[in-house]
Amino acid sequence: MSPASEAPRRSSSLVWLSAAVASVLLTLSVSGTLGSWTEAVLRQNGNTAGTAGALLLSISGPDATGAASTCTSSSSVTNDATCSINLLGANGVAKTAMRPGDTQTTLFNVTTGGELTGNTLNIAPGACTGSTDLCGALLVTLTCVGGQTTVIGPMSLTAFASADRDLLGLPATTTACTAVTLLPLTAPLATRNKTVSQDVVWTLS
Numbered sequence: 001m002s003p004a005s006e007a008p009r010r011s012s013s014l015v016w017l018s019a020a021v022a023s024v025l026l027t028l029s030v031s032g033t034l035g036s037w038t039e040a041v042l043r044q045n046g047n048t049a050g051t052a053g054a055l056l057l058s059i060s061g062p063d064a065t066g067a068a069s070t071c072t073s074s075s076s077v078t079n080d081a082t083c084s085i086n087l088l089g090a091n092g093v094a095k096t097a098m099r100p101g102d103t104q105t106t107l108f109n110v111t112t113g114g115e116l117t118g119n120t121l122n123i124a125p126g127a128c129t130g131s132t133d134l135c136g137a138l139l140v141t142l143t144c145v146g147g148q149t150t151v152i153g154p155m156s157l158t159a160f161a162s163a164d165r166d167l168l169g170l171p172a173t174t175t176a177c178t179a180v181t182l183l184p185l186t187a188p189l190a191t192r193n194k195t196v197s198q199d200v201v202w203t204l205s
Contacts, residue, residue, distance in 0.1 A: 053115020054079060057204045061085045061108025062092025087179040087200060088140065088157075096195055098183045110144070110175040110202060118204040121146070121171040124164040126201070128157040131194035138196065139182045146175030154182065157198055171204060 056074050063069040063084045071083030086092050090104040098104070112118055123142070128135035140160050141153035147169025153160065167175065183191070 055116045055118050055204050056112070056114035057202060058111045058113065059083050059085055059108055059202065060111065061106060062089075064089070064092060064094065066091050066093045087142075088138075088181045088196075088198065100183055100185045100187045102183050104181045106179045108177050108179070110146070110177060112171045112173055112175075112204055118171045120166045120205050121175065122164070122166045122203045122205070123152070124201045124203065125160045125162075126199035127161045128196055128198045130196035131191065132158075133188060133190040134194040134196045135198075137184065137187045137191045139184060141180045141182075142177060143180075144175050144177040146172035154180075157196060160198065 056072065056079070058070055058072040060068070060070040064086050069085065071081060071085065073079045073081050075081045085106070085108055086094050087106055087108070088104065089095060089106050092106050095102075095104055110121065112121070123144075135157045138157050139154045140157060141151070141155075143152075144150045144167055146167060148167075150165075150167040152163050152165070155163065
């Protein structure tokens with residue numbers, strides 16, 4: 001075969017090969033595009049949640065036996081705990097044989113903590129229960145030194161039940177308190193051989 005007749009044949013082969021390659025590339029291109037239409041993807045990475053801090057409160061002082069103890073709000077899962085420190089006792093120990101003129105003193109500290117900062121420290125005495133005569137005769141004075149000095153009393157336990165108040169000033173990290181209970185010399189005979197009880201609630205908010 002002459003060189004002149006082979007040239008058109010090579011040219012035709014190259015054209016066919018180029019067309020075939022172009023067809024394959026077009027097919028791949030179209031197939032890739034159509035594939036993206038049959039699937040949609042969104043990614044939500046690093047989804048995060050967290051919790052806020054809390055206020056904590058604790059009281060340290062002598063328990064009912066006179067031993068040092070600390071009561072913390074966080075000891076309860078609800079941040080609301082019950083303490084055994086007797087504010088009406090003598091160094092925490094209940095003295096149930098007081099005579100006219102006797103006094104009992106208990107020292108204790110109220111400590112604030114947690115990740116948040118409280119604005120108020122409130123004391124809310126409950127009702128005096130037991131002998132009505134003794135509730136009206138026993139006098140209590142509560143002095144707390146923290147952000148400022150707060151003095152409640154002297155007043156009867158009956159009146160103390162209405163002494164719900166915020167301590168003066170912003171709550172300090174530690175507030176030192178002194179509770180003094182006095183049976184006056186003028187206590188009536190009807191108060192003899194009697195007992196009383198009174199709850200107190202501290203709230204940091």
